[in-house]
Amino acid sequence: MKDLRNYISIKRITLFSALIVVLFISEGCGESEVFNEVENIQDIIAPLPEYTPVPENNPQTAEKINLGKQLFWDPILSGNKDVACATCHHPEKGYADALDLSIGVNGIGLGEQRRGIVLAKRNANTIINTAYNGIKNDDSYTPQSAPMFWDNRAMSLEEQALLPLLSKEEMRGTAIPENILYDSIINRLNQIEEYKLAFKNVFGEESISMEKVAQAIASFERTIIANNSPFDRYIRGDVNAMNQQQINGMNAFINVGCAECHSGPMFSDFELHTIGVPDNPKLPSTDSGVNTYTFRTPSLRNLPLTAPYMHNGMHASLQEVMNFYEDVAEGDTDDINVHISINDIDPLARQLEMDNDVIDEIIAFIEALDDNNFDKSIPASVPSGLPVGGNIHN
Ligand code: HEC
Ligand code: HEC
Structure with missing residues (x-):
């Protein structure tokens, strides 16, 4: 540093x-x-x-960022295939969701319009500038140990990225038990040719792992800065x-x-x-x-x-x-x-x-701490063919 x-x-x-x-x-x-x-x-x-700032063990590449963006917008990562990261972290809502408490599984709509009965336990943080979480005025900052969540329970974007998938309220729902969730997600991704190809291009290996999913999503998040x-x-x-x-x-x-x-x-x-x-x-x-x-x-x-x-x-x-x-x-x-x-x-x-x-x-x-000039682009489609961003269209 x-x-x-x-x-x-x-x-x-x-x-x-x-x-x-x-x-x-x-x-x-x-x-x-x-x-x-x-x-x-x-x-x-x-x-x-x-x-x-980028961690040494997860360097940025254009292909990795693009894969991360697809995963961020693709509801294929959620139990019922209805919620994406972008459902609650949407560029039109400052990469948050404009709600007091987020609505994840089984919800419909975007931002203030979103309806549903399952509430997340907390208010969604924005993704903007999470690349800098933990930064101070001295040189003690490392992106490998960047504190995440309202209680700092995850330390880095990579560690954070897989936790919403497990959460019953946010993305998992009740259909898939927690202990086989990651395996089911990997199975799903392996059935989609475009993902298989993209993971191979980015990581140079055939096999898809949750670690690679997390690295790609974190790389994308590091590009959302203001x-x-x-x-x-x-x-x-x-x-x-x-x-x-x-x-x-x-x-x-x-x-x-x-x-x-x-x-x-x-x-x-x-x-x-x-x-x-x-x-x-x-x-x-x-x-x-x-x-x-x-x-x-x-x-x-x-x-x-x-x-x-x-x-x-x-x-x-x-x-x-x-x-x-x-x-x-x-x-x-x-x-x-x-x-x-x-x-x-x-x-x-x-x-x-x-x-x-x-x-x-x-x-x-x-x-005066506001900078509205961050990447707000939304992919036209995601590899699964599911609705981009999940069920956010009323
Ligand atoms: C149902 C809505 C919802 C979904 C879906 C969701 N999040 Fe979140 N996100 C939240 C909430 C709520 C918090 C705060 C939770 C807490 O602090 O306990 C949060 C916190 C975060 C943070 C912490 C930021 C900070 O400053 O500490 C990051 C990063 C993040 N989410 C990324 C993601 C990623 C990546 C995905 C997809 C894999 C995702 N989220 C899916 C609602 C959601
Ligand atoms: C003792 C440390 C402390 C001091 C001093 C402090 N804050 Fe905070 N601030 C916090 C904490 C902790 C939270 C989050 C609390 C929670 O969510 O329950 C917070 C939340 C906020 C929020 C909400 C931001 C968001 O994204 O939800 C704003 C705005 C804010 N503070 C502004 C201020 C201003 C302006 C002052 C001075 C008048 C101030 N704070 C003084 C610790 C502090």
């Missing part, structure tokens, strides 16, 4: 000049007086690298990329304490914290995360595309999220999870005091 370190230090120099200009501009306008300009901002929040938001451009030196309200919001974001957890290039420390989000009443039982209602700090990139928010989609808008933090800071327990007390909440999340102007500025800043 030497490259990354060099990259960051070069950017620091650019950033430093950018900050001098910012200080200069904001002097006369008086709006940001409440907040001191933050020094060494680049040690706290940072732009994304302009390249995608690393050129107004914030990235601003911090790389284009001082006009963010407006004054967003610049104020950036400073407030740090001064108020959001960056204590939402830090680094992804605006996440990728650690687990208790912030006390209430349970989603649609679920039959409480979800206490890893232990005392701890969940991973989510990235704050591309949020305008991926509402609703939190591990269970309980907050519909950024305004609702901000009101929640404000209530917690005031010690108001009406909005927090009934199974915990206010003292169980991470102290860093109990000190976030903001007035309405600051809330507006922080929301404007979060909007």
